[in-house]
């Protein structure tokens with residue numbers, strides 16, 4: 001870490017602790033409270049139960065000790081209705097220090113944002129279900145889309161995904177297992193696309209096509225689609241160092257492109273389907289066979305409209321054989 | 337006094353908080369209130385005449401913004417992974433979380449809880465899907481945090497499995 005002058009260090013320390021009501025406990029090697037200090041009253045620890053095992057005083061300490069060499073950070077614990085705290089456990093020669101900080105304000109802010117995001121995600125999920133899967137008993141009630149359900153011409157972004165290489169790589173697996181894995185991965189992709197405000201237009205074999213710009217969401221269609229592509233690769237293991245497994249399958253090849261399309265909703269028996277037609281859909285399906293697994297192939301216009309998201313991508317050195325390819329960005333995620 | 341840390345895991349809005357509230361306070365609310373961080377609750381149950389304190393960690397849901405930090409799982413003696421029967425994708429999230437939990441805390445008892453059984457008409461998961469989970473050697477149960485159906489039994493089942501481990 002950079003060495004800071006004491007005056008700056010002290011300032012940062014004071015800033016970080018302002019309104020945080022810090023309190024600490026010192027435990028012996030048996031997890032017995034030896035002493036403590038700071039704002040113990042705020043943390044409902046006053047008078048301090050010196051001599052008692054910490055897990056009988058703080059329920060959430062059950063099972064946590066002893067730590068090996070590393071500190072342990074537990075963010076935003078709510079041990080009772082009116083408390084929200086950060087707990088840091090710091091080991092020192094087989095004894096432990098516990099640092100408690102008030103995070104009610106942070107929790108309040110995060111909760112407000114999270115609440116909106118989750119509610120929106122639930123609405124989108126149910127809309128998407130109404131659109132492509134779930135027949136409604138009463139016949140089509142058009143879900144809330146931002147185009148005329150009977151037919152409209154819209155700027156959309158198309159995201160096409162292909163899992164074909166998953167089949168090649170897993171040639172030894174039994175067909176049943178493979179199909180199951182593929183289906184599970186496609187379900188996860190569809191759930192991800194819905195969560196990112198995409199509407200699934202078609203699913204055939206190993207490919208999946210979704211449209212962006214048709215459900216209420218923030219940002220333009222390009223931005224939404226590239227964000228969704230980014231999230232897919234990150235979640236399905238396309239990004240380097242991604243923590244989530246893709247169930248053993250190789251990640252999808254993705255194409256994102258934009259343009260004007262004709263869109264409409266159509267009810268077939270009792271289910272509602274999205275119909276779409278136009279150059280971006282055609283372009284996406286033509287480009288898809290040239291896209292590589294784990295990466296995102298997109299055109300200069302779409303990428304140019306991606307705003308701050310651009311910083312997360314890096315053009316991947318594409319082979320220069322086909323001149324047409326040079327007009328496209330072959331993207332690799334750099335900062336998951 | 338025996339104490340056991342139990343973690344509730346699952347996608348967002350599957351009913352983790354509702355299950356704990358039903359189990360501990362016997363109340364249910366239709367209103368959805370997102371959990372940020374972890375709500376800690378406690379309930380004493382009896383097992384063979386002995387009281388057992390369950391320390392319940394109601395952990396925030398897995399969603400686009402928050403991935404579950406594995407530090408929360410430290411010291412867990414049992415894990416309930418909640419699935420929303422009306423949202424099929426929450427089962428995939430459940431498998432992901434189970435994998436991560438096993439890597440963090442090792443082979444502690446895990447139960448897959450298929451919640452919202454009162455909304456039968458909206459279910460996207462059929463009995464065959466649940467049977468397949470069972471075939472993988474994972475304990476399964478169907479609950480409703482709304483009606484209270486099988487809620488206490490679910491925690492009992494986990495206690496059995498946790499104590500059997502000793």
Ligand SMILES: Nc1nc2c(ncn2[C@@H]2O[C@H](COP(=O)(O)OP(=O)(O)O)[C@@H](O)[C@H]2O)c(=O)[nH]1
Pocket residue numbers: 346347348349350351352353354355365366367368369370371397451452453454455479480481482483
């Ligand atoms: N009908 C029904 N709704 C439920 C049930 N469990 C939870 N809910 C509702 O589902 C939403 C999310 O529940 P919550 O417990 O906050 O989910 P969490 O995010 O997993 O903690 C709330 O609106 C609850 O009222 C259930 O068993 N049946």
Ligand SMILES: [Mg+2]
Pocket residue numbers: 352353354369370371394395396397
């Ligand atoms: Mg909750």
